[in-house]
Amino acid sequence: MQPAIDIVAVPAPVRLFLRPLPLLPLRLMLERMVLGLIRRRPGLFARLDHHAEKTFLIDPLDLPFVFRLKPRQDRPTVEPLRRGEEGMFDARIAGPLGALMGMIHGAFDGDALFFSRDIVIEGDTEAVLALRNALDDGEIDLMEEAAAAFGPFRPAIEPFLKRATPIAERVTGLPLRRVDTMQF
Amino acid sequence: MDRLELVCPAGTPAALRAAVDAGADTIYCGFRDETNARNFPGLNFSREELAEGVRYAHNAGVKLLVAINTFPRAGEPEKWHAAVDDAAKYGADAVILADLGLLAYAAEKQSQLRRHLSVQAAAANADAINFYVDTFGVKRVVLPRVLTVQEIAAINRQIKCETEVFVFGGLCVMAEGRCALSAYATGRSPNMNGACSPASHVVYREEGSDLVSKLGPFTINRVKRGAPAPYPTLCKGCFSAGGYEGHVFEDPVSLDAATLLQEFAKAGVTALKIEGRQRSRSYIQTVVRSFREATEAQAKGLPIMANELKRLTEGQTTTAGAYAKTWR
Numbered sequence: 001m002q003p004a005i006d007i008v009a010v011p012a013p014v015r016l017f018l019r020p021l022p023l024l025p026l027r028l029m030l031e032r033m034v035l036g037l038i039r040r041r042p043g044l045f046a047r048l049d050h051h052a053e054k055t056f057l058i059d060p061l062d063l064p065f066v067f068r069l070k071p072r073q074d075r076p077t078v079e080p081l082r083r084g085e086e087g088m089f090d091a092r093i094a095g096p097l098g099a100l101m102g103m104i105h106g107a108f109d110g111d112a113l114f115f116s117r118d119i120v121i122e123g124d125t126e127a128v129l130a131l132r133n134a135l136d137d138g139e140i141d142l143m144e145e146a147a148a149a150f151g152p153f154r155p156a157i158e159p160f161l162k163r164a165t166p167i168a169e170r171v172t173g174l175p176l177r178r179v180d181t182m183q184f
Numbered sequence: 185m186d187r188l189e190l191v192c193p194a195g196t197p198a199a200l201r202a203a204v205d206a207g208a209d210t211i212y213c214g215f216r217d218e219t220n221a222r223n224f225p226g227l228n229f230s231r232e233e234l235a236e237g238v239r240y241a242h243n244a245g246v247k248l249l250v251a252i253n254t255f256p257r258a259g260e261p262e263k264w265h266a267a268v269d270d271a272a273k274y275g276a277d278a279v280i281l282a283d284l285g286l287l288a289y290a291a292e293k294q295s296q297l298r299r300h301l302s303v304q305a306a307a308a309n310a311d312a313i314n315f316y317v318d319t320f321g322v323k324r325v326v327l328p329r330v331l332t333v334q335e336i337a338a339i340n341r342q343i344k345c346e347t348e349v350f351v352f353g354g355l356c357v358m359a360e361g362r363c364a365l366s367a368y369a370t371g372r373s374p375n376m377n378g379a380c381s382p383a384s385h386v387v388y389r390e391e392g393s394d395l396v397s398k399l400g401p402f403t404i405n406r407v408k409r410g411a412p413a414p415y416p417t418l419c420k421g422c423f424s425a426g427g428y429e430g431h432v433f434e435d436p437v438s439l440d441a442a443t444l445l446q447e448f449a450k451a452g453v454t455a456l457k458i459e460g461r462q463r464s465r466s467y468i469q470t471v472v473r474s475f476r477e478a479t480e481a482q483a484k485g486l487p488i489m490a491n492e493l494k495r496l497t498e499g500q501t502t503t504a505g506a507y508a509k510t511w512r
Contacts, residue, residue: 049226109466109467111464116495120390122389129224130225133224136466137197
């Protein structure tokens with residue numbers, strides 16, 4: 001078997017630091033990002049079709065929490081949840097945070113991550129494929145979405161993100177930006 | 185020597201742009217319905233996306249083909265006819281067809297639109313190919329992945345159209361367009377519904393350290409921790425039969441014929457097809473870029489090194505398939 005794609009795990013001290021943090025601010029931030037995404041990229045929902053009504057558990061195995069995503073067009077939600085509190089879901093996608101972010105940012109191929117077993121899926125395979133294909137076509141950049149989530153404060157935040165993101169990438173090894181926008 | 189034409193897949197508009205930017209000569213894609221053999225959730229093009237894709241490709245001097253390569257249901261050909269008409273309407277350079285009736289429709293109603301014969305037609309000898317050329321004006325045939333390079337050369341000496349061969353990606357060794365394995369397990373087939381082993385019938389389950397994959401009611405594979413995860417297609421399943429335990433039909437390996445490009449050119453092949461409309465833009469960009477470099481080397485008569493794309497493939501292992509006849 002070929003070596004797996006080079007994926008860096010979130011360092012243990014960072015995991016420890018994150019564990020006690022309150023999840024509500026993260027939830028509010030993520031939901032603003034998803035709402036913005038929906039406004040700017042309605043085509044995502046055409047690709048998700050009826051799978052937009054499903055519940056996805058996004059499980060970064062090297063983080064102390066998981067994300068329960070309900071990508072409904074009228075009222076999308078993203079709930080960060082502590083491990084053990086995942087609840088019900090239709091489909092689960094699990095893997096290191098770097099693999100999941102790399103897939104969203106076009107750095108890694110989802111099938112290759114699956115073949116090499118860097119990611120694991122369970123539940124509704126069709127829903128997972130629909131979500132994967134919709135996100136891939138969306139050419140999403142989470143840093144751009146994060147900047148946009150600050151609304152009127154975006155002009156103040158964006159220069160900081162532009163400077164900080166490449167540094168954070170070098171320090172963590174995580175693909176934090178869309179691959180073809182590395183100049184962001 | 186002329187450079188072989190590189191025909192690249194696109195399952196989404198983002199993948200199409202990635203393929204064009206990475207050096208594709210030609211893109212193939214399909215509409216978002218059962219008229220094409222990659223009818224997967226979240227994949228393929230609306231009519232508007234196709235129109236935009238044609239513009240993007242043509243602006244870069246790249247051709248765009250539309251695969252309409254499933255077989256129309258009896259009594260309901262309208263959706264397939266509309267796909268042919270819309271491919272012509274939105275400026276596609278050719279349609280890739282398999283069904284005799286649809287070829288007849290396209291030849292009659294959209295005679296100006298170039299017609300390619302899909303691998304789904306399983307035309308694997310000169311007589312069959314010449315029938316399609318003479319009857320429907322087919323300009324290119326996509327050859328099945330069961331021929332040796334010598335057989336391809338022999339066919340090219342006897343036919344009146346171009347040939348296109350698969351060079352990288354999923355490896356199907358069944359008589360394409362005739363395979364009923366997926367339909368047996370799920371009631372749905374690539375030939376009629378556009379999906380082999382449809383995701384709606386696929387289940388993965390972890391049992392201890394094993395990953396078990398099922399298709400409908402059948403367990404297709406059970407792999408140990410650390411082993412590559414296969415997609416549960418029946419032809420690549422691991423079975424016990426007749427005292428043998430293993431991959432009875434086919435190993436879960438992928439095709440990579442990069443080292444055979446010079447031989448393909450000498451055999452009279454016109455174009456190389458990369459499989460993978462279901463794959464991401466990351467895969468498309470990496471594979472297309474690699475094969476663009478390989479075809480540049482081929483045109484200059486330079487040696488072509490085996491590429492390093494195994495990590496992207498099912499089985500994490502590649503083969504030259506039937507082309508080199510070293511394969512079970």
